[in-house]
Amino acid sequence: MALAKSLDASCISDISAINTEADLYVLAVSDDAIASLSQKLPPLHGLVVHTSASAPLPIGSFNHSGVLYPLQTMQAHRNIQFNNVPLFIETNSDVQTKRLRQFAGQLSAKVIVADQLTRMRYHLAAVFASNFTNHLYSIAFELLAANGLTPELLHPLMLETALKAVENNPEDSQTGPAIRGDVKTIEAHLDLLDKRPDLQQLYEDFTNLIHQYYLKHNE
Amino acid sequence: MALAKSLDASCISDISAINTEADLYVLAVSDDAIASLSQKLPPLHGLVVHTSASAPLPIGSFNHSGVLYPLQTMQAHRNIQFNNVPLFIETNSDVQTKRLRQFAGQLSAKVIVADQLTRMRYHLAAVFASNFTNHLYSIAFELLAANGLTPELLHPLMLETALKAVENNPEDSQTGPAIRGDVKTIEAHLDLLDKRPDLQQLYEDFTNLIHQYYLKHNE
Numbered sequence: 414m415a416l417a418k419s420l421d422a423s424c425i426s427d428i429s430a431i432n433t434e435a436d437l438y439v440l441a442v443s444d445d446a447i448a449s450l451s452q453k454l455p456p457l458h459g460l461v462v463h464t465s466a467s468a469p470l471p472i473g474s475f476n477h478s479g480v481l482y483p484l485q486t487m488q489a490h491r492n493i494q495f496n497n498v499p500l501f502i503e504t505n506s507d508v509q510t511k512r513l514r515q516f517a518g519q520l521s522a523k524v525i526v527a528d529q530l531t532r533m534r535y536h537l538a539a540v541f542a543s544n545f546t547n548h549l550y551s552i553a554f555e556l557l558a559a560n561g562l563t564p565e566l567l568h569p570l571m572l573e574t575a576l577k578a579v580e581n582n583p584e585d586s587q588t589g590p591a592i593r594g595d596v597k598t599i600e601a602h603l604d605l606l607d608k609r610p611d612l613q614q615l616y617e618d619f620t621n622l623i624h625q626y627y628l629k630h631n632e
Numbered sequence: 633m634a635l636a637k638s639l640d641a642s643c644i645s646d647i648s649a650i651n652t653e654a655d656l657y658v659l660a661v662s663d664d665a666i667a668s669l670s671q672k673l674p675p676l677h678g679l680v681v682h683t684s685a686s687a688p689l690p691i692g693s694f695n696h697s698g699v700l701y702p703l704q705t706m707q708a709h710r711n712i713q714f715n716n717v718p719l720f721i722e723t724n725s726d727v728q729t730k731r732l733r734q735f736a737g738q739l740s741a742k743v744i745v746a747d748q749l750t751r752m753r754y755h756l757a758a759v760f761a762s763n764f765t766n767h768l769y770s771i772a773f774e775l776l777a778a779n780g781l782t783p784e785l786l787h788p789l790m791l792e793t794a795l796k797a798v799e800n801n802p803e804d805s806q807t808g809p810a811i812r813g814d815v816k817t818i819e820a821h822l823d824l825l826d827k828r829p830d831l832q833q834l835y836e837d838f839t840n841l842i843h844q845y846y847l848k849h850n851e
Binding site: 443445466467484485486487488490491497498499523525531535536537538539541543545547548549551552553554556557562566567568569570571572574575576577578581582583584587588589590591592593595597598601602605606611614615618619622623626 | 742756759797803814842
């Protein structure tokens with residue numbers, strides 16, 4: 414909604430309020446809702462895009478369809494610096510792609526034309542780099558809170574870990590008992606997790622993955 | 633070494649160059665080397681500390697021993713903002729703990745007296761929040777590079793994910809197909825990983841962990 418305002422666009426949640434003379438329609442809904450919403454739209458001359466990585470181009474009473482997929486984690490209450498967020502675009506014609514590129518270029522300096530498979534590969538990587546990462550933070554916080562300790566003491570570590578991986582690269586940034594092969598610490602940590610076999614398993618899997626990764630990459 | 637300079641301390645790597653009149657000795661070596669290095673030290677009146685989370689207090693020809701464990705990922709070439717890094721301290725006497733707290737307070741605003749078990753619990757949480765997180769970045773980068781795509785496009789996402797979890801908290805920050813129960817996307821991602829059964833397994837495990845976590849926490 415903030416975005417709509419800054420672009421002199423309008424944000425509607427009632428389909429009968431639609432302006433049928435607009436140049437661009439952005440269907441900012443969940444993947445599952447794209448197809449049914451597209452079908453419900455009145456005949457439109459403008460370009461209709463969704464914002465999903467995985468969904469195919471929308472189909473309905475319109476000739477021009479496309480995708481505008483932002484590679485970022487977004488929640489309603491967060492203000493995001495949008496001008497460096499990669500925007501992946503695709504449409505069903507060169508003319509529309511040119512127009513969508515122009516529009517997307519007003520939002521971000523990084524606009525990339527990408528087909529569905531490419532978008533899905535970025536989305537998959539994002540799930541590892543963001544969704545799973547965030548769940549590791551949740552696990553770490555839960556482990557500390559369960560023992561009356563202070564999860565917030567992890568904040569500088571979380572920020573420095575991300576910053577270091579961005580400024581150098583993650584492969585060269587790895588630290589910790591797994592890459593050092595510090596078996597004594599690994600065993601002590603597994604003992605501390607004895608009430609949580611699920612997290613013991615995750616700890617062992619990561620330790621093995623890290624070990625294998627650096628064996629392979631240092632060959 | 634930069635730290636030593638800023639503190640008017642000296643940094644030595646040859647044990648014969650040791651100043652036996654110092655107030656504090658910091659053994660900044662790997663866990664495995666602490667015991668043997670401690671044994672090799674000449675008789676000392678100052679406080680001898682190591683920087684490990686897990687190791688017991690150092691033992692040697694000195695009466696005052698302790699620990700100064702920083703909760704941060706550190707590599708030689710990185711300049712770290714040290715004044716918000718949690719420093720966990722312990723010594724074998726109240727007098728020495730008071731002195732070490734004073735010293736540590738010059739380095740950081742967050743000095744916490746903590747026994748070995750407490751330090752280990754923080755270290756374990758740090759392994760999840762930092763070491764495993766960094767490896768997820770490596771996996772994401774590898775998946776993109778293997779398909780000729782651009783890992784650096786993940787940078788804004790990595791930083792926003794960490795920042796969001798710090799400013800709100802990780803539990804409320806979770807996004808992605810696993811928490812949405814978006815089975816179609818999950819299956820498409822598993823298909824994309826068909827050449828990497830190890831990563832398929834990791835993807836499935838995280839998806840289940842996230843699912844279970846929010847079932848439990850939303851009860």
